[in-house]
Amino acid sequence: MKWLILALALVAPSQAGLRFGCSTLSIQRIDPLVEPGSVPSAHVHQIVGGNAFNVTMTGDIGTKGSCTTCFFSEDFSNYWTAVLYFKARNGTYKRVPIYDNAQLEGDVSGGMTVYYTQVDFNTNGKDKITAFKPGFRMTVGSPTINSKNKAVAGLRYTCLQTKLTRFPETVEFPTQPCPAGIMAEHHFPACWDGKNLDSPNHQDHMYDTAKDSGFAPAGPCPASHPIRMPQLAYETLWDTRQFNDKSLWPTDGSQPFVWSTGDGEGYSTHADYVFGWKGDSLQKAMDSTCMFDACGNGKPLQSQSVAQMNACSVKSSVNEPIEGWLDALPGKQSMHKQKREFNA
Ligand SMILES: *[C@@H]1O[C@H](CO)[C@@H](O)[C@H](O)[C@H]1NC(C)=O
Ligand SMILES: *[C@@H]1O[C@H](CO)[C@@H](O)[C@H](O)[C@H]1NC(C)=O
Numbered sequence: 001m002k003w004l005i006l007a008l009a010l011v012a013p014s015q016a017g018l019r020f021g022c023s024t025l026s027i028q029r030i031d032p033l034v035e036p037g038s039v040p041s042a043h044v045h046q047i048v049g050g051n052a053f054n055v056t057m058t059g060d061i062g063t064k065g066s067c068t069t070c071f072f073s074e075d076f077s078n079y080w081t082a083v084l085y086f087k088a089r090n091g092t093y094k095r096v097p098i099y100d101n102a103q104l105e106g107d108v109s110g111g112m113t114v115y116y117t118q119v120d121f122n123t124n125g126k127d128k129i130t131a132f133k134p135g136f137r138m139t140v141g142s143p144t145i146n147s148k149n150k151a152v153a154g155l156r157y158t159c160l161q162t163k164l165t166r167f168p169e170t171v172e173f174p175t176q177p178c179p180a181g182i183m184a185e186h187h188f189p190a191c192w193d194g195k196n197l198d199s200p201n202h203q204d205h206m207y208d209t210a211k212d213s214g215f216a217p218a219g220p221c222p223a224s225h226p227i228r229m230p231q232l233a234y235e236t237l238w239d240t241r242q243f244n245d246k247s248l249w250p251t252d253g254s255q256p257f258v259w260s261t262g263d264g265e266g267y268s269t270h271a272d273y274v275f276g277w278k279g280d281s282l283q284k285a286m287d288s289t290c291m292f293d294a295c296g297n298g299k300p301l302q303s304q305s306v307a308q309m310n311a312c313s314v315k316s317s318v319n320e321p322i323e324g325w326l327d328a329l330p331g332k333q334s335m336h337k338q339k340r341e342f343n344a
Pocket of ligand 1: 052053054055056057058059061064
């Protein structure tokens with residue numbers, strides 16, 4: 001009887017969730033998860049989180065590094081996505097700036113909003129939510145997916161009428177100018193096999209029970225992946241305002257934005273995660289009943305000022321231009337150069 005009471009106590013309903021800003025740590029062409037050791041990697045990424053980030057990082061990065069760009073100062077994880085570029089009529093590219101979420105701490109420089117929620121925003125569904133372990137890493141989506149494949153659940157776009165717009169979501173880039181920019185959303189799978197910190201394709205150790213929109217209540221974890229972990233999600237606000245004049249858009253009526261992978265449809269959207277919370281801090285937050293910023297100031301998490309977040313950064317390992325008008329996406333050949341080589 002005693003164990004039954006204990007078991008019930010462990011799975012009592014509770015509500016807890018983290019939503020916080022992380023400013024930009026670095027924008028550069030490396031990918032320690034998919035292309036470890038390669039400088040440069042195939043395409044440009046925007047990275048937030050702890051400054052132990054480097055192209056060969058391994059092990060418990062929560063014990064390494066000296067600063068983090070995230071609001072919760074025990075979070076030395078790294079979070080990254082591809083970068084959005086605008087393609088002009090003359091074929092040159094310019095990086096789209098990132099701006100901060102209006103609901104956050106205020107004046108966060110670039111970066112993204114990170115969520116760790118339970119079964120949904122309101123409840124753990126009476127499941128124990130088990131924090132990720134040191135060395136844990138995963139990806140969601142893939143640079144090789146296109147419109148001929150099925151869109152991945154939870155990878156979506158929102159055309160922002162204002163910074164607070166949240167619906168509708170689309171699987172492709174918005175087809176019309178979005179007055180307050182484009183929000184890219186990345187929801188990760190939340191069921192773990194309980195054994196592997198990673199897998200060869202960085203995805204098989206996890207299972208996604210989300211149906212469509214990533215913040216909808218999750219279904220039960222399957223026997224193959226029985227451990228419910230936090231629902232991790234990123235939101236990045238791409239500030240397209242300087243590119244919204246239709247006279248700058250392609251004459252064929254298509255939309256002008258491309259991921260740094262070269263994808264102009266939006267299906268190749270993907271994201272990477274390397275866990276790096278210090279000690280049991282993330283588990284403490286998941287076991288608590290705090291919501292969002294109220295989890296800071298030691299209740300139960302340590303937090304820091306926006307000035308401290310914005311002061312943390314990592315230098316690029318790659319010496320190449322990624323800003324201003326570029327003839328080609330970094331790592332891709334320009335059309336002019338391809339033509340010259342073809343004619344030679
Ligand atoms: C990268 O990080 C690893 C630890 O994750 C460390 O051993 C290595 O020295 C770092 N490399 C550089 C170039 O800083
Ligand atoms: C290409 O187009 C952009 C946007 O219209 C413009 O700012 C840039 O100067 C152009 N570059 C060249 C080489 O014409």
